[in-house]
Every structure is written in structure tokens, then in C-alpha cells.
Amino acid sequence: MKQSIVHIALVVRDYDEALDFFVGKLNFELIEDTYQPEQDKRWVVVTPPGSNGVTLLLAKASNPRQEAFIGDQAGGRVFLFLKTDDFWRDYNSMKSAGIDFVRDPKEEVYGTVAVFEDLYGNRWDLVQFAEDHALSDRLKIG
Numbered sequence: 001m002k003q004s005i006v007h008i009a010l011v012v013r014d015y016d017e018a019l020d021f022f023v024g025k026l027n028f029e030l031i032e033d034t035y036q037p038e039q040d041k042r043w044v045v046v047t048p049p050g051s052n053g054v055t056l057l058l059a060k061a062s063n064p065r066q067e068a069f070i071g072d073q074a075g076g077r078v079f080l081f082l083k084t085d086d087f088w089r090d091y092n093s094m095k096s097a098g099i100d101f102v103r104d105p106k107e108e109v110y111g112t113v114a115v116f117e118d119l120y121g122n123r124w125d126l127v128q129f130a131e132d133h134a135l136s137d138r139l140k141i142g
Contacts, residue, residue, distance in 0.1 A: 004054075005054050006054065006055065007045065007054065007055050007056070007057040008054055008055075008056055008057065008080070009057045009059040010056055010057065010058055010059065010073070010080075010118075010122070011059050011060075011061050011066055011067075011069050011070050011073060012058050012059065012060055012061070012070065012120065013060070013061065013067070013070050013120065014060065015033075015042050015044050015058060015060055017119065018044070018058045018119070019033075019044065019046070019058070021118060021119040022046045022056070022058070022118075023046060025094070025097040025098065025099060026048070026082075026094070026097075026099070027048075027049050027093075028046040028047060028048055028049065028056070029046065029047050029048075029049055030044075030045075030046055031045040031046060031047055031055060032044065032045040033045075041060060041062070042060070043057070044057070044058040044059075045057055045058070046058065048082060056080075070120050071118075071120030071121035071122055072121065072122070073122055074122065074123070076123070077123065078115060078123045078124065078125050079122045079123055079124065080122065080124045080125075081124065081125045081127055082124055082125065082126050082127070083127055083128070083129065084126060084127070084128050085128065086128065087105070087111075087112040087114075087126065087127070087128035088112075090126060091105060091114060091126060094116065094126070099116050099117075100116060100117050101114050101115065101116045102115050102116065102117055102123065103115035109130070110127075110129055110130055110133045111127055111128050111129040111130045111133055112127070112128045113125050113126065113127045113128075114126050
């Protein structure tokens with residue numbers, strides 16, 4: 001049996017402002033942006049550059065209950081983990097694009113990591129795993 005997680009839904013306030021952030025600042029690639037008239041919504045999918053794994057579905061909140069979770073999908077914990085093959089390249093690029101890092105870079109046994117927030121306040125790890133870490137080979141980039 002083979003299974004995989006295809007999309008992770010990220011609740012957003014507005015499709016276009018989310019695209020400005022993810023495509024414009026994080027350099028994610030836009031995979032799909034399709035209007036679905038029967039539901040009056042868009043199917044918007046983005047992915048980190050060079051990724052061939054899980055994609056991010058930007059899902060616009062459609063009611064007050066969903067709106068309450070914008071920016072707090074993990075209750076203040078790190079929600080998503082962005083693996084990189086060059087931590088300092090991406091960290092410096094993100095800083096120059098105005099990305100807000102709430103925890104400075106740190107060397108850990110598993111690799112180099114810093115915590116940033118997306119435009120809504122969800123927390124992300126930017127991480128480059130050490131070569132001997134279990135996820136270094138399992139989650140190859142590209």
C-alpha cells in the first residue's frame with residue numbers, strides 16, 4: 001500500500017494577499033488557481049520552490065468559526081516546517097523580503113533552525129537538517 005498527504009489546508013483571510021506573501025515573499029510556486037463557481041471559491045495551491053512533496057492549499061475562511069483560526073491554526077505552536085538545502089541563503093533572502101523571524105537561528109543536534117511567522121501569524125520553522133539526521137535523506141528536496 002502507498003499513501004501520501006497531498007495538501008495541507010491553510011486558512012487565509014484573502015486569496016490574493018496570501019498569494020502576495022507566499023509567492024511574492026517566500027518565492028513559492030503557484031501550482032493552481034481555479035475558480036469554482038458552484039461553491040463561489042477558488043482552489044489555490046502553492047508549493048515551495050523545487051518541492052515535489054506536500055502542497056499548501058490556501059483556503060479562504062468562509063464563516064466566523066473558520067475566521068477565528070486564521071493565524072492560529074496550531075494554538076501558537078510551530079505549525080509548518082519549511083525544509084531547505086541552504087539555511088543561510090534562504091534565511092537572508094527571507095529577512096530581506098521582510099519576513100518576521102520570532103526566534104533567531106540556532107544550531108541544534110538535528111540541524112539549523114529559526115522560527116518565522118507568515119502574514120497571519122502562523123509559526124513556521126525554517127530548517128536545514130544535519131546530514132546524519134533521519135529526515136535528511138527521507139525528505140530529499142527536489
